[in-house]
Amino acid sequence: xxxxxxxxxxxxxxxxxxxxxxxxxxxxxxxxxxxxxxxxxxxxxxxxxxxxxxxxxxxxxxxxxxxxxxxxxxxxxxxxxxxxxxxxxxxxxxxxxxxxxxxxxxxxxxxxxxxxxxxxxxxxxxxxxxxxxxxxxxxxxxxxxxxxxxxxxxxxxxxxxxxxxxxxxxxxxxxxxxxxxxxxxxxxxxxxxxxxxxxxxxxxxxxxxxxxxxxxxxxxxxxxxxxxxxxxxxxxxxxxxxxxxxxxxxxxxxxxxxxxxxxxxxxxxxxxxxxxxxxxxxxxxxxxxxxxxxxxxxxxxxxxxxxxxxxxxxxxxxxxxxxxxxxxxxxxxxxxxxxxxxxxxxxxxxxxxxxxxxxxxxxxxxxxxxxxxxxxxxxxxxxxx
Numbered sequence: 001x002x003x004x005x006x007x008x009x010x011x012x013x014x015x016x017x018x019x020x021x022x023x024x025x026x027x028x029x030x031x032x033x034x035x036x037x038x039x040x041x042x043x044x045x046x047x048x049x050x051x052x053x054x055x056x057x058x059x060x061x062x063x064x065x066x067x068x069x070x071x072x073x074x075x076x077x078x079x080x081x082x083x084x085x086x087x088x089x090x091x092x093x094x095x096x097x098x099x100x101x102x103x104x105x106x107x108x109x110x111x112x113x114x115x116x117x118x119x120x121x122x123x124x125x126x127x128x129x130x131x132x133x134x135x136x137x138x139x140x141x142x143x144x145x146x147x148x149x150x151x152x153x154x155x156x157x158x159x160x161x162x163x164x165x166x167x168x169x170x171x172x173x174x175x176x177x178x179x180x181x182x183x184x185x186x187x188x189x190x191x192x193x194x195x196x197x198x199x200x201x202x203x204x205x206x207x208x209x210x211x212x213x214x215x216x217x218x219x220x221x222x223x224x225x226x227x228x229x230x231x232x233x234x235x236x237x238x239x240x241x242x243x244x245x246x247x248x249x250x251x252x253x254x255x256x257x258x259x260x261x262x263x264x265x266x267x268x269x270x271x272x273x274x275x276x277x278x279x280x281x282x283x284x285x286x287x288x289x290x291x292x293x294x295x296x297x298x299x300x301x302x303x304x305x306x307x308x309x310x311x312x313x314x315x316x317x318x319x320x321x322x323x324x325x326x327x328x329x330x331x332x333x334x335x336x337x338x339x340x341x342x343x344x345x346x347x348x349x350x351x352x353x354x355x356x357x358x359x360x361x362x363x364x365x366x367x368x369x370x371x372x373x374x375x376x377x378x379x380x381x382x383x384x385x
Contacts, residue, residue, distance in 0.1 A: 001330040004029040004070045006056050006087070007077030009037040011165055012101060012319050016074060019323045021047030025330040029068065031056075032077075062090035072097040072329055074322050079173035079264075080104040085114055088126055088339075092118040097329050098126040099322050103133055103173065108218040108341055115339035126339040127325060132158065132287070133217045133235070135321035135342035136351060140289040141227060143348040144303045144364070147296035153232040154223055155290040157202045157212045162240040162281020164312045166274055172267035174237070177216040178248060179255025179263070184214070185224040185233045197252040199245050202238050205306035205363045207286050211245050212236030213252075222343055230293075240281040244274070285314035290367070302367040305348075313358040320354045321346055 003020060007013040008030035020026050028049040030038040038051035054064055056077060065073065073091045080102035091098040092115065102108050111128035119126040129135060137156055145151050177195040184193055199211035215237045223233045239245040254260035286308040295301040309317060324346055329335060335345075355362060 001025065001071040002027045002029060002069050003072045003074065003326060003330070004031045004052065004054070004065070004068065005074045005076060006031050006054070007075070008032055009034070009041045010076060011170070011315065013074075013076040014041055015316055015319045016076065016322055016326075017041060017049065018045060019319065020326060021045040021049050023047070023327060023330070025327065029070065056087045056090075061087070062093045065091065065094035065096060070094065070096050072099065072326060074326060075100040075102075076322075078102065078169040079176065080107045081173055081176045083107060085111070088115055088128075089118055092122045092124060092126060095122050095124060097124045099130045099325055099329075100128050101131040101318060101322055102128050103131055103217050105216050105218050105221060108134070109221050111341060112339045118339070120338040123337050125329065125335045125337055127335075127342050127345065128339070129218055129342040130321040130325050130345075131318040131342070132321075133219050134222055135325075135346055136317065136348075137219055137289060138223075138226070138343040139346050139348040139351060140305045141223070141291060142344065144289065144291045144305055145227070145293065148301065149294040149296065149298055150230065151227045151291060151293040152230045153234075153290075153292040154219075154227065154229055155232070155234045155236075156219065156288070157204075157210075157236040157238050158287045159202070159204060159207055159210055159212070159238040159240065159285055161283050161285035161309070161312055161314050163278045163283045164285055164314045168267050171270055171274075172264045174215065175251075175264040175267055175270075179252035179260065180216070181256075182214060182216045182220070184220050185229060186231075188231055194252055194256050196248040197256065199238075199249055200236070202236060202288065204286055204288050204308075205304075205365060206308035206361060207284060210238035210240065211242060212238030213245065213249060218341065218343075222341060226343060240285070241277045243280075244277055283312040284308060284310045285312075287317070300368070304363075304365045304367050306363045306365065307355065307360055308362075309358065309360045311359070313360065316354075316358050317360075320351055324350055324354070 031052040031054045035053035042049040081104040108129040181192040199213040202212040290304040
């Protein structure tokens with residue numbers, strides 16, 4: 001399948017291209033406005049790849065896809081918070097499948113209703129949110145609560161390594177809701193809280209404790225209905241250096257008081273200076289998903305799934321769902337025509353070979369007992385910090 005990765009030479013796009021370049025079922029096309037960057041990446045890959053100069057905002061984008069014979073477009077050119085569905089509509093019009101790595105709440109949550117008819121009529125599949133959230137996060141909750149009678153709370157926290165590669169688009173995305181009111185499910189009702197304000201302590205299995213603050217992501221809206229959560233769904237991000245986390249809290253406070261407008265405009269400058277804090281951090285990042293509820297026997301239960309990614313491999317995690325779904329589409333695995341969020345499209349077992357590939361360690365802990373139930377084989381020294 002001819003697969004075009006839009007933004008293919010960026011922070012996440014390049015990782016996806018490296019993963020797909022050697023796949024015999026995929027003919028890779030690395031797309032973007034800068035043909036030189038696309039060609040340099042293509043030349044560095046072990047497998048087959050073609051560099052393509054293409055602008056997804058151009059009027060002739062859909063026709064260009066048809067000319068190239070593209071069968072699948074993986075859209076990585078974020079941030080998605082302020083994007084329209086023009087790219088996805090053009091992909092459907094060109095008769096191709098579509099996958100994106102969007103984590104913008106409105107973009108992902110509204111995607112099925114806005115685009116289902118277009119993809120269904122084209123006989124193709126459109127998938128939004130093929131990233132850590134909600135693709136991986138839903139796979140984890142599905143595993144943790146497989147036989148439960150009820151889910152009372154879901155708490156998720158992502159903890160990036162300080163020295164992991166950062167991208168301007170990612171930083172712009174998180175700054176776009178810094179200090180803004182976010183609608184969350186708490187105490188069994190919809191209420192509001194401020195993005196990136198009031199960080200709270202979060203415990204991890206193989207990482208030092210951090211403080212994490214509220215982020216606006218699709219899970220906050222998708223999970224209360226998907227899992228019939230009684231009390232709470234919360235998503236936090238916990239930066240490794242506490243000073244940077246508190247700096248975001250200050251920005252949030254300034255914006256909430258009307259003293260700072262559009263902090264996302266600072267994304268480029270902040271991305272450039274963020275490296276100043278690297279000596280205070282490490283290359284170890286991770287994620288935790290905690291659930292509370294009633295197990296299959298109706299007893300109170302609390303479980304947690306942890307992942308630790310060392311050697312700055314954490315940014316591989318947001319790319320895994322797109323890679324796995326692209327491989328499914330390329331070999332013709334049944335995915336119904338239409339538009340969907342990525343929640344529930346993959347199982348945790350499908351991610352596990354990708355975790356192993358990068359030496360990542362996972363733990364499944366029954367926290368009502370305080371003992372691990374499952375742990376992946378540790379790579380010597382991989383989480384020694």
